[in-house]
Amino acid sequence: MIRARFWRVFLLLLLVPPLIPPFVIGDRRLPHDQGIAGLQQMLRKLRTTARLLHITAHPDDEDGAMLTLVARGLGATTMLLTLTRGEGGQNRTGSELLDALGLLRTLELMTSDASYGVEQRFTRVADFGFSKSADETFQKWQGRETVLADMVRVIRAFRPDVIVSRWQGSPRDGHGNHQAAGLLAVEAFRAAGDPTRFPELAREGLLPWQPKKLYRGNLGVEESPTLRLETAVYDPALGTSYAELALDGLRHQLSQGAGSMIPRAGTRISSYQLVESLVTTPDRGGRGELSFFDGLDTTLPGLAWRLGEEEKKVPFLRPALVELDRRILDATTGLTPENPSLIAAPLLAAASIVAELIQRIQNSPLSPIAKADLLVHLRTKQEQCHEAARLALGVTLEALVESANGRAERPSAMARSSVSGPFVSPGQTVTLSATFHNRSPLSVTVESMSLETPSGWSVTPLMTEPRTLRPMERFTSQFRVAVPADATYTRPYWHRGDPHRDTIYTLDDPRWVTLPLPPYPLVARAVYSVGGLRGELRGPVEMIHSDPLYGDEYRPLLVSPPLSVTLDPPTRLLVAGQRTPIDVTVSVRSILPESTEATVWLTVPTGWRVEPPSRSVSFARAGDVATVIFRVVPNAPPEGTYKITATVEHRGKKYSDGFALVGRRDIGWFPFYRPASQHLSVVALKLPRHLNVGYIMGAGDDIPDVLRQLGLTVELISPEELARGNLQRFDTIIVGIRAYDVRQDVREHNRRLLDYVERGGTLLVQYNQNALAFNAGNYTPYPARVGNLRVSVEQAPVRILAAGDPLFRWPNEITLRDFDGWIQERGLYFMESWDERFTPLLESSDPGERPLQGGLLRARYGRGTYLFTAYAFFRQLPAGVPGAIRLFVNLIASGRS
Numbered sequence: 001m002i003r004a005r006f007w008r009v010f011l012l013l014l015l016v017p018p019l020i021p022p023f024v025i026g027d028r029r030l031p032h033d034q035g036i037a038g039l040q041q042m043l044r045k046l047r048t049t050a051r052l053l054h055i056t057a058h059p060d061d062e063d064g065a066m067l068t069l070v071a072r073g074l075g076a077t078t079m080l081l082t083l084t085r086g087e088g089g090q091n092r093t094g095s096e097l098l099d100a101l102g103l104l105r106t107l108e109l110m111t112s113d114a115s116y117g118v119e120q121r122f123t124r125v126a127d128f129g130f131s132k133s134a135d136e137t138f139q140k141w142q143g144r145e146t147v148l149a150d151m152v153r154v155i156r157a158f159r160p161d162v163i164v165s166r167w168q169g170s171p172r173d174g175h176g177n178h179q180a181a182g183l184l185a186v187e188a189f190r191a192a193g194d195p196t197r198f199p200e201l202a203r204e205g206l207l208p209w210q211p212k213k214l215y216r217g218n219l220g221v222e223e224s225p226t227l228r229l230e231t232a233v234y235d236p237a238l239g240t241s242y243a244e245l246a247l248d249g250l251r252h253q254l255s256q257g258a259g260s261m262i263p264r265a266g267t268r269i270s271s272y273q274l275v276e277s278l279v280t281t282p283d284r285g286g287r288g289e290l291s292f293f294d295g296l297d298t299t300l301p302g303l304a305w306r307l308g309e310e311e312k313k314v315p316f317l318r319p320a321l322v323e324l325d326r327r328i329l330d331a332t333t334g335l336t337p338e339n340p341s342l343i344a345a346p347l348l349a350a351a352s353i354v355a356e357l358i359q360r361i362q363n364s365p366l367s368p369i370a371k372a373d374l375l376v377h378l379r380t381k382q383e384q385c386h387e388a389a390r391l392a393l394g395v396t397l398e399a400l401v402e403s404a405n406g407r408a409e410r411p412s413a414m415a416r417s418s419v420s421g422p423f424v425s426p427g428q429t430v431t432l433s434a435t436f437h438n439r440s441p442l443s444v445t446v447e448s449m450s451l452e453t454p455s456g457w458s459v460t461p462l463m464t465e466p467r468t469l470r471p472m473e474r475f476t477s478q479f480r481v482a483v484p485a486d487a488t489y490t491r492p493y494w495h496r497g498d499p500h501r502d503t504i505y506t507l508d509d510p511r512w513v514t515l516p517l518p519p520y521p522l523v524a525r526a527v528y529s530v531g532g533l534r535g536e537l538r539g540p541v542e543m544i545h546s547d548p549l550y551g552d553e554y555r556p557l558l559v560s561p562p563l564s565v566t567l568d569p570p571t572r573l574l575v576a577g578q579r580t581p582i583d584v585t586v587s588v589r590s591i592l593p594e595s596t597e598a599t600v601w602l603t604v605p606t607g608w609r610v611e612p613p614s615r616s617v618s619f620a621r622a623g624d625v626a627t628v629i630f631r632v633v634p635n636a637p638p639e640g641t642y643k644i645t646a647t648v649e650h651r652g653k654k655y656s657d658g659f660a661l662v663g664r665r666d667i668g669w670f671p672f673y674r675p676a677s678q679h680l681s682v683v684a685l686k687l688p689r690h691l692n693v694g695y696i697m698g699a700g701d702d703i704p705d706v707l708r709q710l711g712l713t714v715e716l717i718s719p720e721e722l723a724r725g726n727l728q729r730f731d732t733i734i735v736g737i738r739a740y741d742v743r744q745d746v747r748e749h750n751r752r753l754l755d756y757v758e759r760g761g762t763l764l765v766q767y768n769q770n771a772l773a774f775n776a777g778n779y780t781p782y783p784a785r786v787g788n789l790r791v792s793v794e795q796a797p798v799r800i801l802a803a804g805d806p807l808f809r810w811p812n813e814i815t816l817r818d819f820d821g822w823i824q825e826r827g828l829y830f831m832e833s834w835d836e837r838f839t840p841l842l843e844s845s846d847p848g849e850r851p852l853q854g855g856l857l858r859a860r861y862g863r864g865t866y867l868f869t870a871y872a873f874f875r876q877l878p879a880g881v882p883g884a885i886r887l888f889v890n891l892i893a894s895g896r897s
Helices: 007-015 033-046 064-073 099-116 132-138 143-159 176-192 199-203 242-250 306-313 316-334 342-361 368-393 703-708 718-722 745-747 750-758 771-777 871-879 882-892
Strands: 051-057 079-082 117-124 162-165 214-217 227-232 269-277 394-406 429-438 444-452 458-461 466-470 475-483 523-530 533-540 543-548 551-557 563-567 571-575 582-590 596-603 608-613 613-619 623-632 640-651 654-656 659-666 666-677 677-683 691-694 711-717 732-735 763-764 784-791 799-802 828-832 843-844 856-861 864-869
Touching: 033 064, 033 316, 033 342, 033 368, 033 563, 051 064, 051 143, 051 176, 051 199, 064 099, 064 269, 079 099, 079 143, 099 117, 099 242, 099 659, 099 666, 143 176, 143 750, 162 176, 176 214, 176 269, 242 563, 316 342, 342 368, 342 523, 342 533, 368 533, 394 533, 429 444, 429 640, 429 871, 444 475, 458 711, 466 475, 563 640, 563 659, 563 771, 571 654, 571 703, 582 596, 582 640, 596 623, 608 659, 613 623, 613 828, 654 864, 691 703, 703 711, 703 871, 718 745, 745 750, 750 856, 763 882, 771 784, 864 882, 871 882
Parallel strands: 051 079, 051 162, 079 117, 162 214, 394 543, 571 677, 691 711, 691 732, 732 763, 763 864
Antiparallel strands: 214 269, 227 269, 394 429, 429 475, 444 466, 444 523, 458 475, 523 533, 543 551, 563 582, 582 623, 596 613, 596 640, 608 623, 640 654, 640 677, 659 666, 784 828, 799 843, 856 864
């Protein structure tokens, strides 16, 4: 068995991005990347050295149609650099917000990338919510240098010929993050090639690299594009157009609301303007360019030409590149759909040429910069040759976990793991089977099967002899893998101590900086030969997860702690001065396949009591969850923030983290970790008595739980009750965020809600994003129009328009101090106009802008009260912002006042 050090291999991958996104591996890749279609596209890639980097600010900003045309149509090696993970946005699919939403959108974007055919990178800055200027963005990001350093890191590692900025860097871009991304793209283009900028990157081996051309998009009607790309061109190899395939990929970004987009045929133009260029492009009489790569030599022999005088140091290079190009041309012209295996020989011969070139270039007297540039291209070609050969032959490699703790089971094609979920824990031993399938009409010799593991892991091969496989035969090799006690958990390598206020991630493992996710811990590798020429396959070790509803799915093996401990919810509210005991629920989940026991206890603020001091929990098998309840007695705390932490001890080790898989079947899964702590926000608050509140859930928020924690009676109104139930039994009904956007039944039964108000009820409607649909529906009791107006600065001044109004006096006295300490934003999607029967109650605006009064409106309708609010209570209440909580309680009690 040949064992490769995982970290050394992955450092190479930092310079050369994997061809296949990590969540679309092996036979589970897109149909467009399989068979003849995948092979034709890989042959396109082998004929060109073109490299393009697209820079955007958020997931879903990208020009997916352009990326698909460049990556799949032109065959260019293409990367998308998205500055943030979209963690400051809203979520149309669930309650994940902040960093959990950032992880979800990372998975969504990576799945979109699979359709585009591109690799993905991120910087460490966070989306902190909507902003209106680049200045505000840079102020939140603590200047330009942190994000710029990450951008330059990506450029120097990827070494693109062309950079394409989605944004201009002007107010036309809208979002302040967009404007900042446009400005930073220009700065990064220049700084990447400047040896005086970011010298620490050069010390890491990321030497200066100057891209040759810079383009920008989002052009205005008055701007003449340099390049107009028709992305709706039909590609027979794909069976669709680039624009249609891109839109089909974008649809995975469901949290952004992209799932409603249906790919359709039709003309679509992507226009870009050349901003800077270091090359001369052909003169076409003012008709613009034909490609981003006009003026660049992107042929394989062109790699020698770009060395200039240094080519004399490597006289072997140009002849080898010409021979490499000839082999690839032979494969391209020799491809027949009936028997693609015929071109495996020239493809594997090309791989052999590249492997020899890499060795000779590494040992050559070329300058470090010239050597780095060549090696990036050659390593890309080496991977492309191996992938093309795999597609031509139809060979596959599947590595599955068979059993845990050495309890070997008979290998099977559909092995199911006895480990809970896709997890293995430090100290465990797992048995794996790696199966090589020869689906070609040729005999294939499997020369070695190995595992790439992190340092310190122990691998024992159970079957090692080489095997020659006839057509349709397969060969399985088993391994026993011992996970060391100090193994690193598979988790995001970044975190924020305070996601509500921190705007730059702390990197827990800087090795993976700019990668979407850290690498999988176990990767299987097979080396095979056909006619004396060698190829290789790689893929992650996986488990088959059985879902009782949806069936089986493959999930890569992940390393986790043996026990996961959580306190829900992560934030809890108490009324100041409270001495009444509260129940704190701790859930502990075991990952271990054997029965085991552990001890749980709480750490509480000084002066508080816990009953009992600790509890024992036991588990019979992997996946078991033990839930214990502690009674915590507060010591009449004043308004402020406090914390309760849970700890579980198992076999002498303590654990204080919990994790859960974030994702969906269409985008894959990844564990999201959070400390096993509960942040307590103690609020000085008066509550109305005997108030019965109904809540209609919209896109997902935590407001109902927050209100219950405060002691209010809150009941979720089901679709059935909304349609036919007695709504008058509620004193107040709250409509959740974006309910009219995401729920057809809310739109259909809005008349029942207005009837409820007319008969004396209080209805509080929170913001909706789809202004066009909301306005067209006429859902308000009197005419009113939602606009795209918002107050993005959370510290923006607020003016109370009717200070003497009972709404601001009962049950809590509301003053301007109650607008201190808000997070992320004041409000979003304010009303822009309204009937005179509405009364505006608050006024606010971002710096330098006109005051907005459409964020809180009230109207009497019949015998009841209709309230509309665009203020961001869905963020403030779960975060425990005291003033926002007091105001919200007053709103839902306003029918009594």
